[in-house]
Amino acid sequence: MANPSLLILAGDGIGPEVMDQVKRVIAWFGDKRDLSFDVSEDLVGGAAYDAHGTPLHDDTMARALEVDAVLLGAVGGPKYDDLDFSVKPERGLLRLRKEMDLFSNLRPAQCFDALADFSSLKKDIVAGLDIMIVRELTSGVYFGEPRGIFEEGNERVGINTQRYTEGEIDRVARSAFELARRRSSKVCSMEKANVMESGILWREVVQKVRDADYPDIELSHMYADNGAMQLVRAPKQFDVILTDNLFGDILSDCAAMLTGSLGMLPSASLGAPTGDGPPRALYEPVHGSAPDIAGQGKANPIACILSFAMALRYSFDQGEEATRVETAIEKVLADGARTADLMGEDGGTPVTTTQMGDAILAALDQSL
Numbered sequence: 001m002a003n004p005s006l007l008i009l010a011g012d013g014i015g016p017e018v019m020d021q022v023k024r025v026i027a028w029f030g031d032k033r034d035l036s037f038d039v040s041e042d043l044v045g046g047a048a049y050d051a052h053g054t055p056l057h058d059d060t061m062a063r064a065l066e067v068d069a070v071l072l073g074a075v076g077g078p079k080y081d082d083l084d085f086s087v088k089p090e091r092g093l094l095r096l097r098k099e100m101d102l103f104s105n106l107r108p109a110q111c112f113d114a115l116a117d118f119s120s121l122k123k124d125i126v127a128g129l130d131i132m133i134v135r136e137l138t139s140g141v142y143f144g145e146p147r148g149i150f151e152e153g154n155e156r157v158g159i160n161t162q163r164y165t166e167g168e169i170d171r172v173a174r175s176a177f178e179l180a181r182r183r184s185s186k187v188c189s190m191e192k193a194n195v196m197e198s199g200i201l202w203r204e205v206v207q208k209v210r211d212a213d214y215p216d217i218e219l220s221h222m223y224a225d226n227g228a229m230q231l232v233r234a235p236k237q238f239d240v241i242l243t244d245n246l247f248g249d250i251l252s253d254c255a256a257m258l259t260g261s262l263g264m265l266p267s268a269s270l271g272a273p274t275g276d277g278p279p280r281a282l283y284e285p286v287h288g289s290a291p292d293i294a295g296q297g298k299a300n301p302i303a304c305i306l307s308f309a310m311a312l313r314y315s316f317d318q319g320e321e322a323t324r325v326e327t328a329i330e331k332v333l334a335d336g337a338r339t340a341d342l343m344g345e346d347g348g349t350p351v352t353t354t355q356m357g358d359a360i361l362a363a364l365d366q367s368l
């Protein structure tokens with residue numbers, strides 16, 4: 001049987017740096033676990049713009065639709081700030097998500113024991129934290145029309161449109177409920193139904209889906225601003241959080257700091273199930289291209305490596321191997337390895353991106 005196929009799009013800034021460590025983990029699975037992948041690589045974001053004048057070449061898009069899974073690093077950076085919006089690096093990523101129809105974005109926030117002391121919050125608030133944010137990814141205000149900057153009278157007006165259809169809400173709600181059934185069966189849906197019609201529809205549809213097909217799920221609703229506050233006040237009250245594209249983007253960066261660093265948060269973006277096979281999927285860290293530390297060997301590769309672990313679990317039916325990676329990372333952190341983002345000013349000498357990769361590979365070796 002052919003090896004499963006992976007398309008790697010490392011992107012910009014720290015994207016290629018953290019992806020280099022993922023490539024070593026992929027090679028390790030080929031060497032040590034007889035689990036090989038047919039890996040191809042291509043450009044996305046600013047790197048694709050530099051080469052082709054577009055943040056995502058049509059050939060790359062076509063390849064992404066063919067492979068079993070895509071692994072992405074990060075896109076964007078100040079070099080591209082003044083580009084026309086249509087060719088900005090971030091548009092390449094949005095096109096991938098949209099054309100692959102990856103409507104369900106899973107962003108787990110787990111606090112590893114070794115980092116509970118380092119979180120922005122008190123240890124007892126985050127110790128043992130394990131929540132899953134399910135973010136709608138292919139609609140909402142990042143995609144709604146009309147959008148643009150227009151002349152209106154003697155001034156300009158910037159417009160974006162929050163738009164959700166019932167079908168779009170229905171399908172992401174189902175994905176959250178299915179996931180919740182494999183966890184604690186508790187979902188909190190967040191929107192702003194107090195001030196947004198799209199929020200009213202969101203709440204109605206989510207409740208309807210739950211009542212019709214998921215009566216075993218304990219569903220609650222919360223305004224997203226309160227949700228942000230509750231996330232930092234008492235995050236362990238949540239298990240699965242279901243929310244829209246914009247709120248999910250913001251709430252997941254917020255959740256990252258509960259775990260210690262944005263450099264710790266992976267994600268899986270999944271489409272609809274395809275027959276018997278796994279859904280279309282793209283895996284990427286939650287963080288961006290981190291221009292402030294790019295090229296300095298400071299980036300934490302754990303979020304990207306954990307994203308590969310999610311690929312093992314969700315695309316390749318290799319849950320035990322995914323756990324092997326997560327356990328290796330847990331061990332490395334317990335042994336004290338810290339990239340700079342995981343230590344305070346006087347925390348000692350941080351390890352580099354490559355040294356963190358070395359330590360994770362050594363822990364993987366020890367797991368055999």
Ligand SMILES: NC(=O)C1=CN([C@@H]2O[C@H](COP(=O)(O)OP(=O)(O)OC[C@H]3O[C@@H](n4cnc5c(N)ncnc54)[C@H](O)[C@@H]3O)[C@@H](O)[C@H]2O)C=CC1
Pocket residue numbers: 014018073074075076077078090093262263264284285286287288289290291292293298299300301303341
């Ligand atoms: N999925 C993607 O490709 C994303 C791309 N971006 C893009 O990235 C660029 C920079 O955006 P920012 O707002 O600065 O967000 P960012 O996520 O790149 O960085 C925010 C802060 O977190 C730190 N950080 C992020 N990842 C880290 C890691 N792995 N290890 C250690 N520290 C890490 C950075 O150094 C920075 O101080 C922008 O062009 C933005 O549009 C932003 C978010 C997601």
Ligand SMILES: CC(C)CC(=O)C(=O)O
Pocket residue numbers: 090093094249286288
């Ligand atoms: C397209 C990305 C730059 C948006 C983002 O911040 C994210 O998806 O987390």
Ligand SMILES: [Mg+2]
Pocket residue numbers: 249250253286
């Ligand atoms: Mg974001």
